[in-house]
Amino acid sequence: MEKLILRRVDRRNEEMILNFGPQHPSTHGVINFIVETDGEVLRKAIPDVGYLHRSIEKIGEMVGYPGFMPYTDRVDYLAAMFANEGYAIAVERLLKLQVPKRAQYLRAIACELNRIASHLVSIGSMAMDIGAVTPFPYALREREYINDLIEALCGARLTYNYLRIGGVAYDLPQGWRDRCLTFLDHFDSLLQEWDRLISFNEIYERRLGGVAVISREQAIDYGLVGPNLRASGVDWDLRRDAPYGAYADFKFDVPVGKGWAGVVGDCYDRYYVRVLEMFASAKIVRQALEKLPEGEIQVKVPKKPKPEAGETMGRVESARGELAYYVVSDGTDRAHRVRARTGSFLAMGIIEDISPGLMVADLVALIASLDVVAPEIDR
């Protein structure tokens, strides 16, 4: 049986059709691209998603409201805190719960640390896709510190399951605050190192500058979110423009693409926006640690919560952009429908229309710069 997607490939001309993936070193997981190439130049790259579908949304209808929380970790394993948070916010709205202030701060701290960790993987692997292998272990080294911090906080290094409906699972352990501050001091001096290590590398700038430009209008039309949207010059960040949790209490910059190495919205802008965002996140963590209020970390929630019938949406600014959970309740202890709207899936949509005229090496840069993560595409 022929795959449906292959019907979109024009077979009349003599172009070579390449299966770029699902086992390919730089597709960032099991993603397939059907690529029509004329020598090194792409005619078209058609993303073929669905290799990592695990029916997570369906599972959300089968298990109870609190039971779905560990599954949300698997929606985006690199930024599991946000996947937790989006779902928690959606269900809290259904249950009309008020989350304690301290829990909101702890969520912000954990999420921003997770954002740094996620962006570190993103920019490190992006450098590796461009051919510079050395920055990747340096990125992972810093991520290791964050993993240690988060492990001390919730006992897990990848799939955290830290948030609960109505709060968080654990309070800060002893001495964690100081450890975190030591890390932040170390981390702040890294922007310069990172710039020297790879960002301002002449070859790197030329490989990414002006490549795969996504204009402001295109970015909005295709519904791009998060760093991909901001790199195209759209100044939109949920944390600032539609604050949730504790974010209204913090002051932070939202980096927007400026065409640092060429045109606004090119691969380099998407890369550098992420670099700057990490340091903005570090500022948020610092502020949250300073202002951290005392008090409860969890409100009382029944073991099998039964929200009134209705529907709600929980949106968070994840590392990969706006992550929204749409939860419909029919009044029982299980959700009628759970749906996750994820940034990577939206980013995949634009690849087909940006790809014509790129080179094979540029396609790798484009995929890396959109920071797609396979489980978040397919769920």
Added chain:
Amino acid sequence: MPVNYAPLPKRTPRWLVGLTWAIAVGLPVSLLVVLLVLLPITKPAMIDGFILHQLGHDPAVWPWRDLLAAAALVLIGAVVFGWGAVFGGVSTWLERKIAGRMQSRIGPNRAGAGGYLVWMADALKMLLKEDLVPAEADDLLFRAAPYFGLVGFLLTFVTLPFGEGIIVADLGVGAFFVTAITALVVVGILVAGWSSNSKWALFGGFRSAAQVISYEIPAGISLMVPVLMAGTLSMQGIIRAQGGAPWNWFVFRNPAAFVAFFIFFTSQLAEANRTPFDLPEAESELVAGYHSEYSGFRFGLFFLVEYGSLWVMSALAITLFFGGWQIPGFHADQWVAVRGTSPFPPPAWWGMQAASMAVFAAKTYTLVLVVLWIRWTLPRIRIDQMMNLCWKYLVPAAFACFLFTLLWQLLVSAVPRVELASGIALSLVALVLVALFLKQTRDNIYSVAGDRIDLSNW
């Protein structure tokens, strides 16, 4: 910063350290010593002398003379192949170790002290693996392709010097021969890319053809600069035209040669498929490029050629620009004086030969380290940028260097002192550049809170 590292491995047992040192030092040194002894005594004059004096026959009529000479050549071939293989293997360990240190990792540390024996384990693994040929591949070409590369790599050793008298054959067209013979490697890569019947391999083959053939041109033209300065194509002749001290090296004696060295070195990086020109096997784009479908011994051959080429390109650059085996403060007539007139050279001559080999090996290894350093520092360039760099910048610049050298040689023949002045001035410039580089490195390391220079934990 406290991190939950895995526990450090136990201390290496003392016998293993001893064994590692014995292999690490013994293997290359014994090969070099065999070369040192073998190459001078297998010269035709020496063989004839041996037949005449030791065996008591007239070499002109003795029937076994050619057989003896052929046996000597086979022996030399085996030793040179051994040297290429050992160097290639050790380079893989060195590269992984250096990459580890550069990337804040430890690198191989299990097999042998410092993980040194890992290259032998790798080689053994490759020999033992199944030699797979894809069902749709062109069987004959697929099997033959690695040998093109191997031949192209090994034949360069014919004219690559190791020391003053240590060279397989000092051909009159040495430099030309090397340029011609290294082109065989491309044939291997092209054939491998074509016969694999894999699209990734084909891409690698395309890219390699475009890249290597383009970069042959700036490499060839910039190679003409030292040739013009020496007035000969012979490798030993080029080295003899230089001196031991830095200001006597070609690279500093002529401003154009200083530029030509960088053009030559860049082109050599491209020809050897090293980063930032590793497009034919760009792993993040083409999976593994032209050797995607290879496994076992045949993959090992490609690997050997790739790492062995490190020696070839570095030795070539050292020969052409950095004074080769010349020992500082030692002149050409002193070599003749030390050699004397006896049929068998005196011990002092052998010592001098060993010293010249050591100088050559040390210089070459320094350049090899530079190549490794570049690989783990720079990203890969794109194919259009690679072609632009070659045709728009390197080829015209190489031509300019060539023309400048012609005029420079006229100037030198009129005013000989200008060569020494340029040599001293450019040596000082190079010294200042190195000092600035070291200072910048130090500042970079200390600018990050908590980082320090740490050379321990190898």
